[in-house]
Amino acid sequence: MTKPLxxxxxxxxxxxxDELVERIKPFAKKTLIPGVLGSIGGFGALFEISKDYKEPVLVTGTDGVGTKLKLAFLLNRHDTVGQDLVGMSVNDILVQGAKSLFFLDYFACGHLDVDVAERVVKGVxxxxxxxxxxLIGGETAEMPGMYPAGEYDLAGFAVGIVEKSQIIDGSRIKPGDVVLGLASSGPHSNGFSLIRKVVEVSGKPWTTKLSDGKTLADAVMEPTRIYVKPVLEAMKSVTIKGMAHITGGGLLENIPRVLPEGTQCVIKAGSWKRPAVFDWLQEEGHIEDHEMYRVFNNGIGMAVIVAAEDAEKAQKALKAAGETVYRIGVIEALPAGEALCVVR
Structure with a gap:
């Protein structure tokens, strides 16, 4: 060999x-908020905590998009999975009352397609x-041989802040409290291995029209709804005792994560409008109700628990902030031998 490698x-x-970094700088610049020091491209990202906080506590969360990316590759839809990536982390830290401060993303691929990567990061x-x-930083990793051609993986990391005295941990939840549900935009970023299996078994194309007029592809690729601003706005006028981001594990496994010992969440079946995509998936996959509630959000992306006397005020505040809100359940004393969350 004579040619230098x-x-x-x-x-x-x-x-x-280098080209990707230059392309994404304008997108990142639009996200800048007070506290950001420096710009995209440095070795580390700097953020100064506001002196408005007396006892600031940082809250962190990290996640990916899961096998929803498989559909992004198949359908050539790369513009919205970045929003999914952000939503999965910022909604998680919101549960403890945290205001999101900054986000970092990790984009890994075998061969860097700058156009595709730009679409993804624009969504972030x-x-x-x-x-x-x-959006104050991130990493793009090009690793030949690690990923199939045309595929990539995403991960993200969010940091938020909350006053120590205002941390929401669910400890004040008690029987009689009301569970409000904030509507999801669809499956968000969970249950996609089952979604792909149902579609495979059904033999139906992704262009299949659902009862609401959407195509199957449009319904499942709808990006994760981000609840941060509306919930923080509602918190200014209403005391929220607990929240649960409805991700993998659905309603049945996520709500119990914030319940104090000796309490149970009782969800009222049919108390909210379920998006048509879930009806289609259940019918085509012959999925049992319990499995639907354990895998998917079923149309509820965030559960918010408030005192009964605050429920109406909370609903109005959340609706005024742009959310579709349903009263979906109550908190009761936990009967011996029963699950922490049941649907009746």
Missing amino acids: SYADSGVSIDAG AHGCELAGCA
Whole structure:
């Protein structure tokens, strides 16, 4: 061999990485909020905590998008999975009352397609705008041989802040409290292995029209709803005792995570409008009700628990902030031998 080898010969393009950084800088700039120091491209991202907080507590969360990415590859829809990535983390830390401060993303691939990566990161930036947090850094990793051609993986990391005295931990929840449900935009980013299996077994195309007029592809790729701004706005006028982000595990496994010992959440079946995509999935997959409630959000993306006397006020505040709100259940004393969350 007489030709000198370069990194490009091994499948890694430094130039493509540099180009992506330059392309995403305008998107990141739109997300900047007070506290951000520096800009995209440094070795570390800097953020100054506001002196308005007396006892600031940082709250962190990290997640990915899961096998929803398989559909992004199949359907060539890369514009919204970035919002999914942000939503999964910022909604998680919101549960403890945290305001999102900043977000970092990790984009890994075998070969960097700058156009695709730009679409993905643009979606990340849009999600950050919806959450009111800054996209202050991230990492793009081009690793030949690690991923099939045309595929990539995503991970994200969010940091938020809350006053120590205002942390929401569910400890004040008691029997008689009301459970409100905030509508989801669809499956969000959970249950996609089962979704893909149902579609495979059904033999139906992704262009199949659902009862609400949407195509199957549009319904399942609808990005995760980000609840941060509406909930924080409602918290200014209403005391929220507990929240649960309805992700993997559905209503049955996520709500119990915030319940104090000796209490049970009783969900009233049919108390909210379920998106048509869930009806289609259950029918085509012959999925039992219990499995639907354990795998999918079934149309409820966030559960909010308040005192009975605050329920109406909370509903009005959340609706005024842009949410579709349902009264979906109550908290009761836990009967011996029963599950922590039941649907009746």
